[in-house]
Amino acid sequence: MTEKRQSIHGQWSSRWIFILAATGSAVGLGNVWKFPYITGENGGGAFVLVYLICIALVGLPIMVAEILIGRRGRQSPLNTMHALAQEAGRSPHWRWVGAMGIASGFLILSFYTVIAGWAVAYIFRAGSGAFQGATADEIDALFDGLLASPWALLGWHTLFMIMTVGVVARGVKSGLEQTVRIMMPALFLLLVLVVGFAMSTGAFERGVEFMFAPDFSKLTAESILIAMGHAFFTLSLGMGAIMIYGSYLPQNASIAGASITIALADTAVALLAGLAIFPIVFANGLQPGSGPGLVFQTLPLAFGQMPGGVVFGTLFFILLTFAAWSSSISIVEPVVAWLVETRGMTRSRACLVSGGVSWLLGIGTILSFNVWAEWKLAGKTFFDWMDYLTANIMLPLGGLFIALFAGWVMKRFDVQDELGLGESVWFKVWYAVTRYVTPVLVLVVFLHAVGIV
Numbered sequence: 001m002t003e004k005r006q007s008i009h010g011q012w013s014s015r016w017i018f019i020l021a022a023t024g025s026a027v028g029l030g031n032v033w034k035f036p037y038i039t040g041e042n043g044g045g046a047f048v049l050v051y052l053i054c055i056a057l058v059g060l061p062i063m064v065a066e067i068l069i070g071r072r073g074r075q076s077p078l079n080t081m082h083a084l085a086q087e088a089g090r091s092p093h094w095r096w097v098g099a100m101g102i103a104s105g106f107l108i109l110s111f112y113t114v115i116a117g118w119a120v121a122y123i124f125r126a127g128s129g130a131f132q133g134a135t136a137d138e139i140d141a142l143f144d145g146l147l148a149s150p151w152a153l154l155g156w157h158t159l160f161m162i163m164t165v166g167v168v169a170r171g172v173k174s175g176l177e178q179t180v181r182i183m184m185p186a187l188f189l190l191l192v193l194v195v196g197f198a199m200s201t202g203a204f205e206r207g208v209e210f211m212f213a214p215d216f217s218k219l220t221a222e223s224i225l226i227a228m229g230h231a232f233f234t235l236s237l238g239m240g241a242i243m244i245y246g247s248y249l250p251q252n253a254s255i256a257g258a259s260i261t262i263a264l265a266d267t268a269v270a271l272l273a274g275l276a277i278f279p280i281v282f283a284n285g286l287q288p289g290s291g292p293g294l295v296f297q298t299l300p301l302a303f304g305q306m307p308g309g310v311v312f313g314t315l316f317f318i319l320l321t322f323a324a325w326s327s328s329i330s331i332v333e334p335v336v337a338w339l340v341e342t343r344g345m346t347r348s349r350a351c352l353v354s355g356g357v358s359w360l361l362g363i364g365t366i367l368s369f370n371v372w373a374e375w376k377l378a379g380k381t382f383f384d385w386m387d388y389l390t391a392n393i394m395l396p397l398g399g400l401f402i403a404l405f406a407g408w409v410m411k412r413f414d415v416q417d418e419l420g421l422g423e424s425v426w427f428k429v430w431y432a433v434t435r436y437v438t439p440v441l442v443l444v445v446f447l448h449a450v451g452i453v
């Protein structure tokens, strides 16, 4: 057996802290902002079902693979894949999978901080009582007003970018992990509260039916790809975020148990967000397919009508901001680790460089909501392209190669040693799924989306 490596970047204080940090990475805008609106755009129930299948058969096995690869290599994803491939006597070109992850990191961060900026802006709107007694039209107008102002969006984007790299520059260990410990359960509780309100709207059943009664006639090849892409996005997979977190995981911690916990928590938050939002959509005659503004057009309505809505609304957007924050730091971490390892930069400088590049790219996303709104390529704006390219193409492709790497490139013995499950049924099931089922599923969905299968 080879010597176990040490990461030069540090290590989590415990397995529990790793679970918190990885859950913090997974639970973010993807759950509360993206999942409800893409569910709305893709017809509801059948989409949710495909998404859940993807979490179980694609997301979970790849999460285990990413963590074990990360912990084995203990470097940035690019250098980890390079080192492990060589150790197994395979081509060093596997590092290109890590390189694609770095590229995805830049691209995702660029739009993630723009949307997270909306959440920050909404803290102040909720706090000032702007939603109290407002009609659906008035709430819409407020949201449209924000999107119409490139300068306001730029300000929030800049603020959130500084918040993100500010934490990463200090190292993750002492900053965010303490906050996440309190914030995640609180977000969960507030979501339950809004679901409670949604139950009183009289349209709860319609909301539930929309989410859980599958109507397969609404399922297209494109929506299956979107559901799979979202499984990657929401679990932070396919670009090295979970891999780098895994590289800071203490040696004796169970990888499989942690993965299941993280995936369950992530899924629970997404489903709760849907259950909070769709009843409000139907009770107010709104459109479920109205796009990226959905959360910002529905929840404020609820806060505007419930007793104590100013407090709960403000708290909610604070927590959403924290959820996005604990995700955004994990998007830059692989990039920063790589810059530190390969370019010899200090952590602060690496943060400045990666944050700066993403900040600039983010301006494209900002403009696509106003000045460039009519500029479309194949029906998609700049933001649509960023989102589509990363979530639906780069992350699944990255995930596919990661599954192949753990299943076929690494030696079975090494994989087994890292997982610590011995020759148990669990190991055999995971290994078979990762080798055969996951790669085939990802490939079939891809080929189906381009019209080949």
Ligand code: PHE
Pocket: 025, 026, 027, 028, 029, 030, 031, 108, 233, 234, 235, 236, 237, 239, 241, 327, 328, 330, 331
């Ligand atoms: N999982 C995060 C979310 O759902 C987004 C994310 C994607 C984080 C990729 C890290 C890497 O909001």
